[in-house]
Amino acid sequence: MNPPRRTPSGRDSQGGRRPRPRGPWLGSLRTRLVVTFVLVTLTGSATATALAYREARTAILKRAQDSFQHNLHDRVTTIAPDIDLPPTERGLTELSERVSQSLDGAPLVISRYRELQGTSDTLADQSWITPQLREAVRMRGTMSFQRVTRHDIPYLAVGTPVTFADDGRASGLEIYAVASLRPEQDDTAALLTAVRDGVAPVVLVSALLALLSARAVLRPVRDLGRATRKLAEGDLSIRVTVKGRDELGNLAQDFNETADELQSSVTHLRDQEERARRFVADVSHELRTPLAAMTMVATVLEEDADQLPPDTARAARTVSAETAKLSRLVDDLMEMSRFDSGAARLALTDTDLAEAIRASLALRGWTDEVQVDLPDGVRAPLDRRRLDVIIANLVGNALRHGAPPVTLSLTTVGHTAVVTVADRGPGLSADALTHVFDRFYKADAARTRSEGSGLGTAISLENARLHGGTIEAANRRDGGAVFTLRLPLPATDAEARTP
Template identity: 40%
Template sequence: MRTPWRAVATRGRATVAGLRRTWRRSLQVRVVSITLVTSSLLVGGFAYLVADNITNILLNNAKADVRERLESGQVYAASQLDTHTQPYESGVQRTFESTVDYLAGGDPKQIGGAVVALTADGSTSIKTVTSPAAEVQPMISPELREKIAQGKVAHQIRTGDLGRGRLKYLVYGSPVPSRLGQVQLYYFVPLDRQDQTAAQARSTVLVTGIALVLLLGLLSALVTRLVVNPVRGAARTAQRLSAGLLDQRMAVNGEDDLALLAASFNQMATSLQSQILRLEEMSRLQRRFTSDVSHELRTPLTTVRMAADLIFAERDEFDPAVARSAELLQAELDRFESLLTDLLEISRFDAGFAVLDAEPTDLVPVVQRVVDRLDCLASRVGVPLELHLPDAPVIAEVDPRRVERILRNLVGNAVEHGEGRPVEVTLAADETAVAITVRDRGVGLKPGEEKLVFNRFWRADPSRARQTGGTGLGLSISAEDARLHGGWLEAWGAPGQGAQFRLTLPARAGDRLTSSPLRLVPADAALAIEGGARRPGGALAIGPAPVMGEDARAEV
C-alpha cells in the first residue's frame, strides 16, 4: 500500500515543481494568472454586492406591500368584529371566517396569494382561522406573538408548509382593536417568487462575471503575447549572437515601441558585429605580426649572437670598459632571445598549434630540478627556498617540459617578489589530481590584481627593480600550458600577506578536475580570515571551467 501513495506523492511533487518552474520562467503565465485572480476577486465581490442588493430590494418591496395590506386589513377586521361584544356570541366564528376570506382575496385556495390568519386568545370557542385552511401555529414564534401582544406591528421570516409544500414565508402580524379580547391578524406571504428572482439574478451575475473574467484572461494573454513574443525573439537573437552567429537580426513589424526596440536592437547588433569583426581582424593582424616579427628576428639574432659570443669569449683581453660592455651585450641578448622564444610560444598558442606531449612523469624530481636551478638566484637576493615534497614518487601523465616551465615562472616570480622572506614550494597528490603551490610572503596582491596577473605584459609594479629580467609573458604562457593539460592555474594574494599560486593537473591525461589536493588560500591566511578579518584579496582560477569539489569550494 505504500508504493501507490509514494508514487502519487512523487507525481504530486513533480507537478508542483513543474508549476513553480513555469511560474518563474513564463512572464505570460504570471501576468495572466495575476489578472485572473484579481479580476475574479473584483467580479466576485461585485456579483455578491449586486445579488445582495437585489435580494434586499425584493424583500423590502414584499415588506412594504404586506405592511400596506396589513394596515387596511387591520381596519377592515376591526370594523367587522366591532359588531360583537362577547367572544361567545353565535356569529363570532362566522364573522372571523368571512373576514379572513375577504382579506385573503375571496379565494381561500388561491395559489399565489397570501395566507391570512385571525387568532383570538382567552377563549376556547374561537379557534384560529386561516385561508386556505392550514396549521399556522408553528409558523408564529412566541417572540413574534409577544411583540404583537404588546401592541406592536412585527414581522419575521419563517419556513414551513401551509399547503403548498415547504416554503419560506414573510410573516407579518398586527393587533386588531376589538371587544372580544386579544385578536391578532397575520399575513403569511410566500417568498418563492422573490427567491426565484434573486436566484436568477445571482445566476445571471455569476455567468456574466465568469464570462468577464475569462474575457479579461484572454485579453491579458493576447496583450502579454504581443509584448512577450518580441522579448523572446530578442532573447533568442541575443543567444545566437553570443554563440557567434553575428548576422542574426530581429524582425521589425510596425512603427510602435516594440518595433523601435527591435530596430534599436538590430542597430546595436550591427554595431557589435562590425566592432567584433574589426577587433578580430586587428587581433589576427597582431598575432600574425608577432609571429612574423619573431621568426624574422631569428636570423639576425643568430648572427648577432655568434658575434657576441666571440666578443664575450675574448672579453678578458679587452680593457675593463669594453669587457663590461661585452657582458651587458651578452645579458641583453639572452633576454632578447628569451623574449623571442616567449613570443613564438604565444603565437603557437594563438594559432592553436600547441601540442601536449603527455607521458607518465614523476613530478618530485621535476620540482627539485626547478628549485635547484633557481637556488643561486634565490641566494643572491636573500630568499630561502623551502621544499615540501612527499616521500613517495608522484606519477602523473603530463608534459614535463611545460610543467617545468610553469614551475620556473612561478618560483622565479615568488623569489623576485619575496622581499627576503622564505618561499615555500609544496607538492601533493590524490587519486585524481596533483597540485603544486608556490607561496611567498612579499608585497602580495591588491584586490583585483589576481585577475590581472595572467594577462600578457602585465606587471604588479613596473617601477620595481627586477632581478630576473622577465618578459612579462611568463604567467600568460604558464596559464596556457595549464589549460592545455586540462588543469587549473590559480592565484591568491593579499597586501602584506604575500601571494600563493596553485597549479592543479589531472593525474591521467584527459580527466576532468573536480577538486585539488592543496588549498589555494594558505593556512595562516585562512586562520586570519576565520578570526574575523575580512580578506583584502581574492583568488582567480585559470583553466577549464571547474566543477569545484568540497575542498576547492571552501578555498576559492
C-alpha cells in the same frame, strides 16, 4: 581549487556557460498572467453576482410586501364598515376569518379592539405579531410591517388601524395579517443557484482566453529570450522578427539594432586583435635574425671583456645582458602569439614528473637553492619542454622575489598531480593576486626594468591549460607566496577497465 571567475559575457573563466536560474512552475509569467486574469474575472463575477442578487432579492421582497399591503388595505376597506362598533369578540373573529379568506388564506389574521381580540386561527402562533409592530401601528396610526422568521421560514407581518370613512378618525379597531415569504425565498435561492452555476463556465472561458492572450504576448518574449541566449553564446547574426508596432515590436526592433551594433563592434575588435597579433608575430619574427647576430657579437665581446679597458668591458657586458633580455622577450612574444593563434601544440611523452622537475632545477643550478619533496613514480604524458618552462618561471619568481627557504613539492590527489612552489617572502598583495597571470604585469611597479618580461606567469598558465591543467596563486598563512600547478593524470589500466 578556486571557483571559476564570472565574466560579463555570462561565461566563467573556464569557458563554461553560467547556469540559468529556473524558478518553480507556479512562478512563471504565463501562470501569473492566467491566475491574475482568472482572479480578476472571478472577483468581477462575484461582485456582480452579489450586487445583482441583493438588488433582485430586494425587488422581489418589496414587490411581495407592497402587493400584500395593498391587498390587505383593500380588503379591510371593503369588509370593516360592516362591523358594529364597539364589536364583540365573536364579531372580531368573523372579521378576521373574512379578511383571511379574501387574502387567499393568509396563515393568520388578528382583529383587535382595545382589550378584545379575534383570530382567524386559534391554533396559529400569534408571536408573529410582535409588541414592536403593535406599538408602531398604535403610535403612527398608519399601516406598518415587520419581517419575522420562524423555523427558517420568513414571514411578513402587517398591521393597520381602521378609520372612519367620513372623517378619517381612528375607530380603535386594528387588523393584523401574516403572509409567508417562502415563495419569494425560493425564488431568490433559485436565482442565486443559477448565477453561481453560471460563474464556473465564465471562469473556464476566462482561463482559456487568458491562456490564449498569454501565448500571444509571451511568444515574442520567448523568441527574444531565445535570440538573446544565442547572442550570448556568440551567434552575432541572430535577429528576431518584428511584429506589430506595440511595445513588444519596439523591443524587438531595439534588440535587432543592438545586435547590429554589437556585431559591428565585435567584428571591428576582432579585426584589430588579429592585426595586433599578426603585427607582434611579424615583428618578433623579423627581430630574430638581427637579434641572432647581435647575440653572437655580444657573446664575443663579453668573452673578451677582460682584455678591454674597464669602461669598454662594462659596456660590453651590459650590451650582452640587455641583448639576452631582448632575445628572451622576443621568444616570449613568439610563444604568446602561438597561444593566441591556436598554433601551440603539445609534444607528449611519457614523463616521470619528479625526474623532469629535478632536471629543470639542475639545468639552472637551483638544486641547492630549493628544498624539494618529489616522490618518484608519478607519470603522465607531458610536453617536457613546456613543463620545464612552467617550473622555471614559478621557481625563478620565488627565488627572485621571495625569501628562502623556497620549497617545491609533488603530491597526487585522485587523478591530479599537484606541484606546489612556495617561499617565505612578503607574499603577494591583493592587487597582485588578481593580476599575477596578466600579460606584462609586474607586482612591483618600480621593477619595470627587471630581468623578467612580465610574460612568464602568463606563459606558464597557458602551458598548464594546454595540458588540461591550471595554476593558482595564493599567500601562505605564515607568510610567503605559494603557486599551485595542477595537471591531470591518466587513469590506471584497472580503472580504465572498470565500467
